[in-house]
Amino acid sequence: MEAATEPRGPQKLTNKGQATRARILEHAAELIYTKGVHATNNEQLRRAAGISGSQLNHYFPTKESLVLAVIEWQAERVLAFHRSERFTRFESLDSLREWAGFYLAYERSYQEGCSLGSLAAEIIKTDLDVRTELANSFEQWRDIFRDGLERMQGLGRISAEADPTRLAYLLLSAFQGGMLLAQVARDIAPLKAALQAAIDHVQTFAPPLTSQDHDPPPPY
Amino acid sequence: MEAATEPRGPQKLTNKGQATRARILEHAAELIYTKGVHATNNEQLRRAAGISGSQLNHYFPTKESLVLAVIEWQAERVLAFHRSERFTRFESLDSLREWAGFYLAYERSYQEGCSLGSLAAEIIKTDLDVRTELANSFEQWRDIFRDGLERMQGLGRISAEADPTRLAYLLLSAFQGGMLLAQVARDIAPLKAALQAAIDHVQTFAPPLTSQDHDPPPPY
DNA sequence: ACGAATATGGGCTGTCAAGCCCAGTCTGGG
């Protein structure tokens, strides 16, 4: 899964090289997340990562290759986070609320926005050829929600009439849009409202609850 | 309402000057919408608007002032569109569906995204001092939906238990997020799913309909 | 242990765009 980003031949990186590359990547991701792609230059990156000029040319011959690598790195982080045990594969409404709660408590939500979404929006109109990679990542993200919702259906936690794809897009869109609005307003309120409403909507497909802590009655 | 963007003294623009300024603004908005802020330079703008260099300095001394003016111009357009008679002040679910339908039929939705949102996302992390203006515009946008939803409540079209502010943020967030996803995927589907789901959620607050074409039964 | 390949350091150059200036033209009021 880490074999991307090098078009030419075999792996030609030693351990130390890989470590350096990873360090550059981490600092690049952080800088880009806070300052944006355009406002991040290689001098800042050099200072932050404690390296000097020619490494960037060596590990990332062009800025486009660096940005692409950062996208992959951020995408991997976000997807891994959503797949983590914390959210139990989104098989319950509670896991969705837990998920929303995390981002609502995360200060950087309304400061920097989504690590992938804000990056995507900034560069989607430039000539950088990264759209396909972004599209792929967002598809996987959507699939995480969709698969969870489908499992909820299988468990009878939401009605069979719910459309998991549509709900997954609602969750992801509300998240991205809410992040943008929160960032612009410097206030978490828009994100909170959007996520609560989106999850409320998923809940409208839950069967009327009889006893609260047990699984709902047999599916229909 | 057009008195913004000039910090210094009285209106010092003749009719011809205003026309030229407006022409520059239109072309700047179009270029920025399609190519992004960063990829739009003054030479392209000169050619597009049929003017030459020093006007930009005359009418828009810095790029920041130009971008700010474009934001105001786009915001005014978007808000005026949403306030137009077409949507009857969003006093019904049908008007919401009409609204969604418009953007789903608009090819540029998934090509360029939202004229205000994509602009906001691109420059929110730069040092351009335009955040307040953007925040203001998005607040007004939210208010259009919120006011409409409140009127729906007054007319008994949705339950008093609905939270108009929250629903307004859901609609706006789903729109912005859906626009971003559609743009990245080059496919209208994510926007369609998000908007349908968001409007479906508003509809869950509608009283069960008895006869379809009449106003719903008296408000509780 | 040795040699070849690979990583590192710092500086250099070409490109591009924003901001600015001077000279010429037009419009409107008296």
Place this chain on the structure above:
DNA sequence: CCCAGACTGGGCTTGACAGCCCATATTCGT
């Protein structure tokens, strides 16, 4: 009819950043 102020045109300078190169140090395979 005239003049004063505003508009227009094109070119120029400065600053910033990405990409590149040469000299040196280090690491890895055998």
